[in-house]
Amino acid sequence: MTTLGLVVAQFNRPITEQMEQEALEAAHAAGAEVSETVHVPGVYDAPLAADRLARLPEIDAVAVVGSVITGDTDHDQVITDAAAQRLADVSLERDTPVTLGVTGPGMSAAEARERVENAAKAVDGALDLVSELPDPQ
Numbered sequence: 001m002t003t004l005g006l007v008v009a010q011f012n013r014p015i016t017e018q019m020e021q022e023a024l025e026a027a028h029a030a031g032a033e034v035s036e037t038v039h040v041p042g043v044y045d046a047p048l049a050a051d052r053l054a055r056l057p058e059i060d061a062v063a064v065v066g067s068v069i070t071g072d073t074d075h076d077q078v079i080t081d082a083a084a085q086r087l088a089d090v091s092l093e094r095d096t097p098v099t100l101g102v103t104g105p106g107m108s109a110a111e112a113r114e115r116v117e118n119a120a121k122a123v124d125g126a127l128d129l130v131s132e133l134p135d136p137q
Protein backbone atom coordinates (compact mmCIF):
# COMPACT_ATOMS: atom_id res chain seq x y z
CA MET A 1 0.00 0.00 0.00
CA THR A 2 1.27 3.47 -0.86
CA THR A 3 1.76 5.70 2.18
CA LEU A 4 1.29 9.44 1.87
CA GLY A 5 2.03 12.45 4.01
CA LEU A 6 -0.41 15.35 3.85
CA VAL A 7 0.29 19.01 4.60
CA VAL A 8 -2.78 21.20 5.14
CA ALA A 9 -2.63 25.00 5.45
CA GLN A 10 -5.01 26.43 8.05
CA PHE A 11 -5.34 29.89 6.51
CA ASN A 12 -8.76 30.13 4.84
CA ARG A 13 -9.69 27.10 6.95
CA PRO A 14 -13.34 26.81 5.81
CA ILE A 15 -11.96 26.08 2.35
CA THR A 16 -8.91 24.04 3.34
CA GLU A 17 -10.93 21.75 5.61
CA GLN A 18 -12.93 20.78 2.54
CA MET A 19 -9.65 20.30 0.67
CA GLU A 20 -8.35 18.07 3.47
CA GLN A 21 -11.50 15.96 3.19
CA GLU A 22 -11.13 15.75 -0.61
CA ALA A 23 -7.53 14.63 -0.19
CA LEU A 24 -8.40 11.92 2.35
CA GLU A 25 -11.27 10.66 0.19
CA ALA A 26 -9.04 10.50 -2.90
CA ALA A 27 -6.42 8.51 -0.98
CA HIS A 28 -9.07 6.15 0.38
CA ALA A 29 -10.61 5.67 -3.09
CA ALA A 30 -7.20 4.76 -4.49
CA GLY A 31 -6.44 2.30 -1.69
CA ALA A 32 -3.66 4.46 -0.28
CA GLU A 33 -3.01 5.44 3.32
CA VAL A 34 -2.38 8.94 4.70
CA SER A 35 -0.18 8.05 7.65
CA GLU A 36 0.67 11.59 8.79
CA THR A 37 -1.12 14.91 8.41
CA VAL A 38 0.66 18.12 9.37
CA HIS A 39 -1.38 21.31 9.77
CA VAL A 40 0.61 24.49 9.12
CA PRO A 41 -0.52 28.11 9.58
CA GLY A 42 -0.43 28.98 5.89
CA VAL A 43 0.84 27.90 2.49
CA TYR A 44 4.10 29.79 2.95
CA ASP A 45 4.90 27.50 5.90
CA ALA A 46 4.32 24.26 3.98
CA PRO A 47 7.83 23.50 2.63
CA LEU A 48 9.41 22.69 6.02
CA ALA A 49 6.48 20.43 6.93
CA ALA A 50 6.72 18.70 3.54
CA ASP A 51 10.44 18.24 4.11
CA ARG A 52 9.94 16.69 7.55
CA LEU A 53 7.35 14.29 6.11
CA ALA A 54 9.50 13.39 3.11
CA ARG A 55 12.30 12.42 5.53
CA LEU A 56 10.15 9.76 7.21
CA PRO A 57 11.12 6.34 5.83
CA GLU A 58 7.52 5.12 5.51
CA ILE A 59 6.36 8.10 3.42
CA ASP A 60 6.29 7.43 -0.34
CA ALA A 61 5.02 10.89 -1.37
CA VAL A 62 3.68 14.12 0.10
CA ALA A 63 0.64 16.12 -1.03
CA VAL A 64 0.29 19.76 0.01
CA VAL A 65 -3.09 21.51 0.10
CA GLY A 66 -3.94 25.13 0.77
CA SER A 67 -5.69 28.14 -0.65
CA VAL A 68 -4.24 31.60 -1.25
CA ILE A 69 -6.92 34.22 -1.81
CA THR A 70 -6.11 37.63 -3.23
CA GLY A 71 -5.94 40.55 -0.80
CA ASP A 72 -5.27 44.20 -1.62
CA THR A 73 -1.62 43.70 -2.60
CA ASP A 74 0.56 41.20 -4.48
CA HIS A 75 1.26 39.34 -1.24
CA ASP A 76 -0.68 36.32 -2.55
CA GLN A 77 1.84 36.08 -5.39
CA VAL A 78 4.77 36.23 -2.96
CA ILE A 79 3.34 33.39 -0.85
CA THR A 80 2.56 31.08 -3.77
CA ASP A 81 5.80 31.74 -5.67
CA ALA A 82 7.93 31.00 -2.60
CA ALA A 83 5.95 27.93 -1.60
CA ALA A 84 5.83 26.39 -5.07
CA GLN A 85 9.56 26.88 -5.59
CA ARG A 86 10.56 25.51 -2.21
CA LEU A 87 8.18 22.54 -2.48
CA ALA A 88 9.78 21.64 -5.81
CA ASP A 89 13.17 21.91 -4.10
CA VAL A 90 12.03 19.57 -1.29
CA SER A 91 10.87 17.02 -3.85
CA LEU A 92 14.21 16.99 -5.65
CA GLU A 93 16.35 17.19 -2.51
CA ARG A 94 14.47 14.35 -0.79
CA ASP A 95 13.95 12.33 -3.98
CA THR A 96 10.27 12.07 -3.02
CA PRO A 97 7.20 13.24 -4.95
CA VAL A 98 5.75 16.42 -3.43
CA THR A 99 2.60 17.55 -5.21
CA LEU A 100 1.00 20.98 -5.25
CA GLY A 101 -2.66 21.10 -4.25
CA VAL A 102 -2.52 24.82 -3.57
CA THR A 103 -5.06 27.07 -5.24
CA GLY A 104 -4.28 30.67 -6.15
CA PRO A 105 -2.88 33.27 -6.53
CA GLY A 106 -5.10 35.75 -8.30
CA MET A 107 -8.19 34.05 -6.94
CA SER A 108 -11.35 35.18 -5.17
CA ALA A 109 -12.95 33.23 -2.30
CA ALA A 110 -15.65 32.04 -4.70
CA GLU A 111 -13.01 30.80 -7.14
CA ALA A 112 -11.27 29.06 -4.24
CA ARG A 113 -14.48 27.23 -3.31
CA GLU A 114 -14.82 26.05 -6.93
CA ARG A 115 -11.32 24.55 -6.76
CA VAL A 116 -11.37 22.41 -3.61
CA GLU A 117 -11.05 19.33 -5.84
CA ASN A 118 -7.48 20.36 -6.61
CA ALA A 119 -6.64 18.66 -3.32
CA ALA A 120 -7.79 15.32 -4.73
CA LYS A 121 -5.77 16.00 -7.88
CA ALA A 122 -2.67 16.49 -5.73
CA VAL A 123 -3.22 13.11 -4.07
CA ASP A 124 -3.85 11.42 -7.42
CA GLY A 125 -0.71 13.06 -8.82
CA ALA A 126 1.36 11.86 -5.88
CA LEU A 127 0.10 8.30 -6.35
CA ASP A 128 0.77 8.44 -10.11
CA LEU A 129 4.33 9.57 -9.47
CA VAL A 130 4.95 6.79 -6.95
CA SER A 131 3.84 4.18 -9.48
CA GLU A 132 5.41 5.75 -12.59
CA LEU A 133 8.82 6.93 -11.45
CA PRO A 134 11.63 4.46 -12.13
CA ASP A 135 13.68 3.34 -9.15
CA PRO A 136 17.02 5.16 -8.86
CA GLN A 137 20.08 3.02 -9.69
Ligand SMILES: Nc1c(NC[C@H](O)[C@H](O)[C@H](O)CO)[nH]c(=O)[nH]c1=O
Pocket: 009, 010, 011, 012, 041, 042, 043, 044, 045, 066, 067, 068, 069, 070, 079
Ligand atom coordinates in the same frame (compact mmCIF):
# COMPACT_ATOMS: atom_id res chain seq x y z
N1 LIG B 1 -2.82 35.14 2.94
C1 LIG B 1 -2.71 33.79 2.97
C2 LIG B 1 -1.73 33.17 3.76
N2 LIG B 1 -0.88 33.91 4.49
C3 LIG B 1 -0.12 33.38 5.59
C4 LIG B 1 1.22 32.78 5.16
O1 LIG B 1 1.04 31.62 4.37
C5 LIG B 1 2.02 32.39 6.39
O2 LIG B 1 1.29 31.50 7.20
C6 LIG B 1 2.43 33.58 7.25
O3 LIG B 1 3.07 34.55 6.48
C7 LIG B 1 3.37 33.12 8.39
O4 LIG B 1 4.57 32.57 7.87
N3 LIG B 1 -1.62 31.82 3.76
C8 LIG B 1 -2.48 31.03 3.04
O5 LIG B 1 -2.38 29.79 3.07
N4 LIG B 1 -3.46 31.63 2.28
C9 LIG B 1 -3.58 33.00 2.22
O6 LIG B 1 -4.52 33.49 1.51
Ligand SMILES: CC(=O)[C@@H](O)COP(=O)(O)O
Pocket: 068, 069, 070, 071, 072, 073, 074, 075, 076, 079
Ligand atom coordinates in the same frame (compact mmCIF):
# COMPACT_ATOMS: atom_id res chain seq x y z
C1 LIG C 1 -2.68 37.05 0.52
C2 LIG C 1 -3.64 37.41 1.59
O1 LIG C 1 -4.76 36.93 1.59
C3 LIG C 1 -3.26 38.33 2.68
O2 LIG C 1 -2.49 37.70 3.67
C4 LIG C 1 -2.54 39.55 2.22
O3 LIG C 1 -3.50 40.51 1.99
P1 LIG C 1 -3.08 41.99 1.51
O4 LIG C 1 -2.58 41.85 0.10
O5 LIG C 1 -4.39 42.73 1.60
O6 LIG C 1 -2.02 42.46 2.48
